[in-house]
Amino acid sequence: MYQDMLQLKETHVKVEGLKKTYRFLHITDAHLVLLDEKVSKERVEYETPRIGLFSRASVRSDEFFDALFSYADSHSDPEDPQALDGVLLTGDILDCPTEENLRRLGKKLAQLKIPYVYVLGNHDWSHFNDYHTPHAMIAHRPVFSKWSNGNTFIHKQKIGEITFVALDDTLDYYEDGVAETLKEVLEGEENVFIMQHIPLYADTLHEDTVAYWKSDLNLGGKGVCVNDNWKKVQDLILEENSPVKGLITGHLHFWHEDLIGGKVPQYITALSAEGNARIFVMEADTV
Numbered sequence: 001m002y003q004d005m006l007q008l009k010e011t012h013v014k015v016e017g018l019k020k021t022y023r024f025l026h027i028t029d030a031h032l033v034l035l036d037e038k039v040s041k042e043r044v045e046y047e048t049p050r051i052g053l054f055s056r057a058s059v060r061s062d063e064f065f066d067a068l069f070s071y072a073d074s075h076s077d078p079e080d081p082q083a084l085d086g087v088l089l090t091g092d093i094l095d096c097p098t099e100e101n102l103r104r105l106g107k108k109l110a111q112l113k114i115p116y117v118y119v120l121g122n123h124d125w126s127h128f129n130d131y132h133t134p135h136a137m138i139a140h141r142p143v144f145s146k147w148s149n150g151n152t153f154i155h156k157q158k159i160g161e162i163t164f165v166a167l168d169d170t171l172d173y174y175e176d177g178v179a180e181t182l183k184e185v186l187e188g189e190e191n192v193f194i195m196q197h198i199p200l201y202a203d204t205l206h207e208d209t210v211a212y213w214k215s216d217l218n219l220g221g222k223g224v225c226v227n228d229n230w231k232k233v234q235d236l237i238l239e240e241n242s243p244v245k246g247l248i249t250g251h252l253h254f255w256h257e258d259l260i261g262g263k264v265p266q267y268i269t270a271l272s273a274e275g276n277a278r279i280f281v282m283e284a285d286t287v
């Protein structure tokens, strides 16, 4: 149901030397709000209005979430010219980590017939009266390890000729050691796309972000600079022989495309809670 209401934006990305064309479905900020009997009364009161907030034309975020996974299922036959090679999830798929939200997410990921890459969003593990707390870090963040190759902070996954590197920046910064690990992870790679929830700062993104959010939520520059680790990551992305071909992000809830350091494209996809998703078509750079 509701597949016909999805708003899918196709984005063609040229990647030099690819032997075939790849299609990926990018889902971000689905903000599932599924409550269960274990959710505190206080949280139910907070979350209930958010069910209406995350909807479009009376279709709720969980209905769009199911529709997006149905779309992935119905495009997983390799014989289909529109077949997907994978699903890329860049966080805030859950509005908060209720058991019912986690159960639905786990079920959908387990049923996928194609590979997926998952990177955390801040809401996935940390929200409302438990925001960025030591409790949330211990109780909720590790739950996502099983969907992140055992490491929610940084993990790498290859799908065909494309390597996805997922970086957790949901504390509004990269934790110490992430940049150093990234340097090792990038060694010997050719076609890397970095996936993270919060975009990196770009001058051309600043105005739109402030217009929407009243402040710049992006990492670095005139955005959020809790520490300097963003500079180290950005330097690796912009290095002369860097294999990074682009960044795939969410968090801002609106569509945007930018160039980090005027050089490396960053793709921001709008709210999947309202049925939006991006289809990346990665194809050889034929002259």
Ligand SMILES: [Fe+2]
Pocket: 092, 121, 122, 123, 197, 251, 252
């Ligand atoms: Fe977010």
